[in-house]
Amino acid sequence: MRSITVAKAVRPLFGKAPGLGSRRLGLAVTALLAGLPLLTACAPEGATGLESPKMSQIKARGRLICGVEGKLPGFSFVESSGAYSGLDVDVCKAVAASLLGDPSKVEYRDLNSTERFAALASGEVDLLSRNTTMTLSRDSAGGNGLSFGPTTFYDGQGVMAPTGSGINSLKDLAGKPICVESGTTTELNLADRMRELKVPYTPLKFQTSDQTYAAYLGKRCVAVTSDRSQLAGKRTSFPDPSAHTLLPEVLSKEPLTPATTNGDPVWADAVRWTVYGLMQAEELGITQANVDAKLAEAKASANLADLRRFLGVEGDFGRQLGLPADFVVKSIKASGNYGEIFDRNVGPGSRLKLDRGLNRQWKDGGLIYSPPFR
Amino acid sequence: MPAAEPPPRQPVTIAWWRNRRVLPWVIQILVALLVLLLIAFLLGNLIRNLTAAGMLLSWRWLGQPASFDIAESLLPFDAAMPYWRGLLAGLVNTLRAVLTGLVGATLLGTAAGMAAFSSNGLLRALVRTYVEVVRNIPLLLQLVFWYFVVFLTLPNGTAALQIPGVVLAKSGLYVAGFAEGLRWAGPQLVNGVWQAPLRLSVEFSALITGLVIYSGAFIAEVVRGGIAAVPRGQWEAAASLGLRWFTTLRRIVLPQALRVIIPGLNTQYISLAKNSSLAVAVGYADLYSVAETTLNQTGRAVEVVVLLMGAYLILDLLISALMNGLNHLVQIKER
Numbered sequence: 001m002r003s004i005t006v007a008k009a010v011r012p013l014f015g016k017a018p019g020l021g022s023r024r025l026g027l028a029v030t031a032l033l034a035g036l037p038l039l040t041a042c043a044p045e046g047a048t049g050l051e052s053p054k055m056s057q058i059k060a061r062g063r064l065i066c067g068v069e070g071k072l073p074g075f076s077f078v079e080s081s082g083a084y085s086g087l088d089v090d091v092c093k094a095v096a097a098s099l100l101g102d103p104s105k106v107e108y109r110d111l112n113s114t115e116r117f118a119a120l121a122s123g124e125v126d127l128l129s130r131n132t133t134m135t136l137s138r139d140s141a142g143g144n145g146l147s148f149g150p151t152t153f154y155d156g157q158g159v160m161a162p163t164g165s166g167i168n169s170l171k172d173l174a175g176k177p178i179c180v181e182s183g184t185t186t187e188l189n190l191a192d193r194m195r196e197l198k199v200p201y202t203p204l205k206f207q208t209s210d211q212t213y214a215a216y217l218g219k220r221c222v223a224v225t226s227d228r229s230q231l232a233g234k235r236t237s238f239p240d241p242s243a244h245t246l247l248p249e250v251l252s253k254e255p256l257t258p259a260t261t262n263g264d265p266v267w268a269d270a271v272r273w274t275v276y277g278l279m280q281a282e283e284l285g286i287t288q289a290n291v292d293a294k295l296a297e298a299k300a301s302a303n304l305a306d307l308r309r310f311l312g313v314e315g316d317f318g319r320q321l322g323l324p325a326d327f328v329v330k331s332i333k334a335s336g337n338y339g340e341i342f343d344r345n346v347g348p349g350s351r352l353k354l355d356r357g358l359n360r361q362w363k364d365g366g367l368i369y370s371p372p373f374r
Numbered sequence: 375m376p377a378a379e380p381p382p383r384q385p386v387t388i389a390w391w392r393n394r395r396v397l398p399w400v401i402q403i404l405v406a407l408l409v410l411l412l413i414a415f416l417l418g419n420l421i422r423n424l425t426a427a428g429m430l431l432s433w434r435w436l437g438q439p440a441s442f443d444i445a446e447s448l449l450p451f452d453a454a455m456p457y458w459r460g461l462l463a464g465l466v467n468t469l470r471a472v473l474t475g476l477v478g479a480t481l482l483g484t485a486a487g488m489a490a491f492s493s494n495g496l497l498r499a500l501v502r503t504y505v506e507v508v509r510n511i512p513l514l515l516q517l518v519f520w521y522f523v524v525f526l527t528l529p530n531g532t533a534a535l536q537i538p539g540v541v542l543a544k545s546g547l548y549v550a551g552f553a554e555g556l557r558w559a560g561p562q563l564v565n566g567v568w569q570a571p572l573r574l575s576v577e578f579s580a581l582i583t584g585l586v587i588y589s590g591a592f593i594a595e596v597v598r599g600g601i602a603a604v605p606r607g608q609w610e611a612a613a614s615l616g617l618r619w620f621t622t623l624r625r626i627v628l629p630q631a632l633r634v635i636i637p638g639l640n641t642q643y644i645s646l647a648k649n650s651s652l653a654v655a656v657g658y659a660d661l662y663s664v665a666e667t668t669l670n671q672t673g674r675a676v677e678v679v680v681l682l683m684g685a686y687l688i689l690d691l692l693i694s695a696l697m698n699g700l701n702h703l704v705q706i707k708e709r
Binding site: 137138143145177182183188190191194195201202204205211214215218219220263 | 441443452454576670673675
């Protein structure tokens with residue numbers, strides 16, 4: 001146990017965060033860490049052998065700092081009670097439960113689309129769970145240098161226009177102003193599609209989604225473009241949601257994916273497999289309600305090897321990730337399985353009532369697929 | 375005993391660390407070294423961290439296609455052009471806003487500053503209220519107000535606000551001017567859409583309105599202070615000659631007040647140039663807005679911010695140099 005306290009006390013001082021670590025401090029810490037394996041060897045069970053600078057920092061702080069959008073119903077939204085809710089928020093909760101054992105130990109930071117990558121790169125947030133599209137330039141080390149987890153929502157870009165405005169396709173937007181949030185992939189896709197169609201248009205770009213939709217509702221532009229789920233989510237907060245229609249056209253693929261930085265692969269893996277755990281749980285029929293019963297069942301029967309490994313009764317998956325053995329159980333208790341998260345926030349149980357579509361389990365013809373837990 | 379010989383006069387030697395001629399130099403050099411060391415440390419830290427993140431500084435991306443569009447640009451631009459061209463278009467848009475803003479704010483500020491000395495009490499109270507209200511509300515809030523509350527609630531089509539020669543609609547500000555063939559043309563409604571020789575977008579109009587009214591209030595105070603600095607005797611002397619209020623102001627007081635006004639004006643001009651970067655809040659595609667998109671698409675945060683800082687620095691230094699030249703012209707030439 002002693003080794004953990006040392007690690008907790010020392011790690012946040014240096015690590016990958018772009019701080020001004022002095023060489024001497026670095027040396028002292030290296031010396032201390034060199035001695036660490038010795039101490040860990042005789043540490044009692046429960047100590048995880050593997051740690052990452054980011055995970056040590058989060059544990060020392062006792063809170064996960066999660067970057068979210070904050071104003072997008074269904075994904076991350078501040079309810080009238082002041083609590084955050086949404087699909088992206090549930091991912092934050094699941095990760096906090098898996099690492100810290102408590103889904104409430106999350107501090108949310110609202111980030112607009114231009115702030116998000118800088119906030120992650122500078123270490124201001126530990127995890128970005130903010131309807132962000134995975135792209136090559138964002139993933140690559142020569143680009144934004146992010147490390148993407150599993151896609152939590154397969155989306156596509158759409159266009160919304162007032163019902164009955166005579167705008168039924170992109171071609172009807174010739175020469176017209178279109179509102180778009182700056183710094184998004186949608187801004188680029190729109191430019192690409194309009195170039196293909198040889199349709200001139202005026203992009204009106206705003207820094208935040210609030211400003212973008214305010215300009216649209218102020219009728220400064222005849223249409224607004226964004227991810228289809230975001231348009232559907234924002235529409236629920238409009239004065240008259242039925243007065244706005246989504247065009248049938250889908251302009252692009254928008255896999256919305258949580259991300260960490262390239263610098264800490266251990267932390268990236270912990271996030272990745274926590275999210276996969278939620279997807280695997282749905283496949284196995286484990287829900288927030290029955291997870292305790294399933295755990296008892298697994299403990300009672302030595303034959304249920306798959307289930308025992310998944311729930312951390314047997315094997316050392318948790319330790320391999322630097323997480324507690326029962327991280328899957330904790331994250332399911334916090335947020336429910338992937339299907340429950342979807343239904344509650346954006347599916348039938350929500351105001352958005354989005355179809356599962358591509359976000360069905362792979363067995364049902366969708367793209368939600370967890371690699372094997374073994 | 376022979377009388378003691380006075381000791382021979384020895385040249386006074388002072389240790390260098392007590393020498394008043396050497397010491398300041400040593401201290402200056404030490405401070406300079408310290409500053410250089412700090413810069414080297416910060417740069418080293420930046421490069422170490424960027425290398426660790428696999429993101430070494432590079433400028434190659436500037437030549438790659440931007441693949442985004444800009445709403446309005448004096449410099450022709452489309453998505454197939456490279457990033458540098460987009461940034462240049464943004465810079466031209468910024469210069470357009472800054473120059474228009476400078477002229478407008480100077481006119482409004484000078485008028486309001488002069489009105490503070492008017493004999494009309496109502497006018498003085500109006501100017502006082504304008505200055506106090508506008509100076510104490512953040513500019514960003516004012517811009518959002520002008521754009522979302524005022525300009526975006528304007529009607530379109532035939533219902534638009536019409537003054538002879540000018541039409542103000544949600545789709546833009548239309549001003550009369552010379553059309554092709556040097557023919558004077560006013561705003562016209564063609565198929566429900568306004569057309570005029572000069573069209574300003576509502577984004578640009580809202581930004582200029584906000585900048586002019588905000589900076590105008592500060593300039594009014596600078597002008598008022600300058601006029602107040604001219605001795606009362608000058609007013610009285612002018613009055614005794616039978617000069618009217620405005621003539622006194624124009625021929626006697628203002629030329630003297632300029633010496634006090636120009637340095638203060640310089641500061642306001644520089645602020646206006648920097649404040650123009652708030653354009654992004656009202657959807658105007660200025661340098662900052664284009665740079666922000668570029669930063670997001672390329673991930674080149676350090677490079678883009680360096681370019682941005684360099685551009686605003688050069689712009690402000692230019693304004694400063696021009697104003698200092700002007701200041702030199704109006705100073706009293708002593709012989």
